Amino acid sequence: MKKILFLLLAATYLFTACKKEDDFNPQVIDQSKYSIEGTVIDADGNKPMAGVTVSGSFGSVETDAKGYFNVGGLNHGSYALTFTEAKYGTMFQTFNLTPAGQDPLAVNYTQSTLVTMYQMKETLETTFWKSINNKNVVLANVPFAVTLQSAGGATFLNNKIVGVTDANGKIALLDTLPNASVKLEIEYLDAAEGKVYKYSDLINPRAEAKSYFITGTSIADKLYVVNSNIFNAKGMEVIDFAVATSLTFDFTQNLETDTKVTFKNTTDNKVVAFNKSVSGKTLTIDPIGDLISGNSYEVMFEVKSGDQALTKTYTFSTIGGVTSIGQVVGLSRKTKDAAGATIEVYENTAGISIEFTRPDGATQFEVYGKYANQTEYQFMTTLTAGTNPDDKKEVHAISLFNSIPNMNTTSAKMFSDGKTFTVIVRAKRGDLIGAYSEPLTIKKTADLP
Numbered sequence: 492m493k494k495i496l497f498l499l500l501a502a503t504y505l506f507t508a509c510k511k512e513d514d515f516n517p518q519v520i521d522q523s524k525y526s527i528e529g530t531v532i533d534a535d536g537n538k539p540m541a542g543v544t545v546s547g548s549f550g551s552v553e554t555d556a557k558g559y560f561n562v563g564g565l566n567h568g569s570y571a572l573t574f575t576e577a578k579y580g581t582m583f584q585t586f587n588l589t590p591a592g593q594d595p596l597a598v599n600y601t602q603s604t605l606v607t608m609y610q611m612k613e614t615l616e617t618t619f620w621k622s623i624n625n626k627n628v629v630l631a632n633v634p635f636a637v638t639l640q641s642a643g644g645a646t647f648l649n650n651k652i653v654g655v656t657d658a659n660g661k662i663a664l665l666d667t668l669p670n671a672s673v674k675l676e677i678e679y680l681d682a683a684e685g686k687v688y689k690y691s692d693l694i695n696p697r698a699e700a701k702s703y704f705i706t707g708t709s710i711a712d713k714l715y716v717v718n719s720n721i722f723n724a725k726g727m728e729v730i731d732f733a734v735a736t737s738l739t740f741d742f743t744q745n746l747e748t749d750t751k752v753t754f755k756n757t758t759d760n761k762v763v764a765f766n767k768s769v770s771g772k773t774l775t776i777d778p779i780g781d782l783i784s785g786n787s788y789e790v791m792f793e794v795k796s797g798d799q800a801l802t803k804t805y806t807f808s809t810i811g812g813v814t815s816i817g818q819v820v821g822l823s824r825k826t827k828d829a830a831g832a833t834i835e836v837y838e839n840t841a842g843i844s845i846e847f848t849r850p851d852g853a854t855q856f857e858v859y860g861k862y863a864n865q866t867e868y869q870f871m872t873t874l875t876a877g878t879n880p881d882d883k884k885e886v887h888a889i890s891l892f893n894s895i896p897n898m899n900t901t902s903a904k905m906f907s908d909g910k911t912f913t914v915i916v917r918a919k920r921g922d923l924i925g926a927y928s929e930p931l932t933i934k935k936t937a938d939l940p
Contacts, residue, residue, distance in 0.1 A: 525565040525588045529604035531558045531574060534642070535670055540576065540608060547572045567600075573648060579608045580669055581879060584645040606645040609669030613696040614888075618661045619677060620704045621688055629660025630688060630705065633679040634726040637664065640672050640693070652875050654855055655727065663872040666888050668696045677705070679726065685711055714799040715743045721790070721807040730920065731810040734784050738776040744796035745771050751793040752776055757806070758786040769794075784811030816925035817850035819916045824933060825886060835937035839903045841892035843933060845914065849876055849883040850925055853918035858889060859927075862898050863910045869895040876918070889914070891933070906935040 531543045531554050539558030544551055547562070547570050554560045562572075567589050574582040586602050615637070619630040637652040647669075656662055656677075677690040686707030710717075718741040722728050746769045754763040754776060764779040774794060782788065791804040825844035826834050836843065853876045859868040871894045874887045891912050892902045900910070911934045918925040 524563070524599045525567055526561060526563040526601045527565065527570065527572065527586050527588070527604070528559070528561040528601055529606055530554075531560070531606045531608060534607050534609045537607075543574055543576045543608065545572055545574055574606050574608060574645065575879065576608060577882075578610055578612070580611050580639065581648040582606055582608055582641070582645040583648040604645065605643050607642045609639075609641070609647075609671055611669055612666055613668040613670055614666055615662060615664040615668055615673075615675075615694075615696040616701070618659065618702045619656060619690070620660060620702060621707060622704065623684075627704065630656055630677070630679060631658050631660050632656060633660075633677060633688075635662055636674075636676045637668070638674040638676070639669055640674065641669075642671075653727070654873060654875070657870060657873060661872075664696075664875050665872065666886075667875040670697075671695075680710070680715070680717060681707065682717065685709055687713075687715060710743050713743060714794070714796045714801045716801070716803060717741050717743055719805070721805055728805065728807045730808040730923070732782070732788075732807050734782040734809050734811070737778070738790060740774045740776075740792070742772045742774070742794065742796070742801075744799065746774060747795045749795060750774060753791045754778070755789055756783065756786055757789050758783070763788065782809050784809055816853055816918045816920055816923045818926040819847050819850060819856065819918050819928035822847040822914070822916055822928040822931045824931065836906060836933060836935050837937060837939050838905065838907050838935055839939070840905060840935075841902050842888060842890045844886055844888045845916070845931065846884065846886050847916060847928065849885045850918045852920050852923070853925065855919040856885070856887075856916050857919060858914060858916050860891070860895050860912060860914045862891075862895065862912050863900070865895075865897070868913075868915060871895055871914075874916075906933075909934070 531540045532538060533540050539556070541554055541556045541558060543554040543558070545554065545560045545562065549562055549565065552560050552562060565588060570586045570588065572584055572586065584604060584606065586604070588600060588602060619633070620627045621630055622628070632655050634653065634655050639647040639650045639652075641647055641650075652664065652667070654662070672693045672695050675690070675692060675694050677688065679688045681688065684707060687710050688705045688707050690703060690705050720729070720736070720739050721732060748769050750767060750769055752765070752767050754765050755761065756763055763782070766777045766779065768775045768777070774792065776790060785808070787806065787808045789804065789806050791802070793800065793802045823846050824836075825846050828834055855876055856874040858871040858874060860871045861868050872889060877885055892898070892905055905912070911932050914931045914933065916928045
């Protein structure tokens with residue numbers, strides 16, 4: 492009996508001790524309240540935008556009639572938000588909800604923003620020329636880049652358009668640019684001439700010049716990149732870089748060993764570990780471990796040779812991503828305007844809007860046409876693909892009159908006497924090219940009112 496009583500007393504003691512221990516270690520409760528709020532405005536007039544979709548890891552919300560949104564119930568940490576609206580460029584902004592010097596579990600914290608969105612409706616059409624032996628020659632099939640600029644903390648989700656000038660040295664980006672300044676850049680190395688042709692400036696597409704003449708600069712005594720395995724002969728980034736390969740860059744001058752390099756995976760926004768080495772005129776960047784298949788990368792370096800310094804940034808993609816481009820399907824003429832009214836083709840119609848479905852991976856489209864009794868298709872223009880993964884419908888305005896050689900007509904008689912204009916389109920991504928679409932034949936649909 493005494494033994495049982497002893498055990499009961501011991502159990503009571505242990506229970507009481509445990510309870511006191513709990514009293515000295517109360518449960519930690521997260522009392523924090525984190526949120527992101529802001530207003531979305533149209534760059535054209537700074538008017539509030541209602542119905543803009545704000546998306547992130549929390550899901551999505553829409554702005555109200557005053558352009559306001561609020562996302563509550565968040566935890567401390569980083570959030571990436573996208574802002575989407577039809578006919579506007581998708582914007583992107585990151586937020587760090589970690590107030591400095593405060594207990595993240597006991598704070599109310601709201602971060603605010605003002606997001607400016609831009610209608611993608613402006614057109615850039617310009618031609619680049621160079622002078623050789625006092626003769627003007629077009630800069631045909633050379634790479635260009637257009638970088639979109641933005642105000643405030645939000646930036647364009649896809650802020651860079653790259654391509655090559657056509658056979659006539661022309662850049663034609665139709666109804667795809669924002670109503671704001673953009674940075675236009677061309678850089679072309681002509682190894683046979685030993686010259687580099689460069690242009691870089693902020694421009695307004697609405698007021699851009701129709702032609703530019705660029706003077707080449709000799710690279711004989713200049714520090715310059717002449718070759719690399721991450722871009723092709725045209726200077727375009729490769730999209731099939733082998734994942735177990737080192738990056739190499741050849742220069743015009745011997746390099747100093749004091750070289751700075753940054754290397755990151757832009758698909759997952761992580762830094763890539765690497766070793767680097769300099770041997771004479773060659774810089775080698777050797778990733779530690781294989782790169783990730785089907786990902787995009789960015790490498791930036793600063794090299795020196797004597798009193799010269801050169802800073803460059805390049806992008807490329809590894810093999811395993813987009814390996815082929817599909818056929819453009821559903822090519823048709825846009826027949827209704829925004830108000831639902833019918834769009835007719837008259838005898839003097841000089842341009843139309845076309846619609847089709849964007850194949851996966853496409854970044855550009857080439858348009859070819861033939862007129863009246865012509866038997867062969869001729870190149871017309873290059874269009875830039877949309878970037879919204881949830882909306883693959885492409886709508887582009889194209890000019891018809893004088894868009895190809897030897898039309899032998901006036902704008903007033905484009906579709907007179909039963910004449911037709913036939914268009915085909917194919918998709919591109921770098922050197923990948925898709926099959927041509929089924930032809931679209933345009934003809935007069937109504938007499939002039």
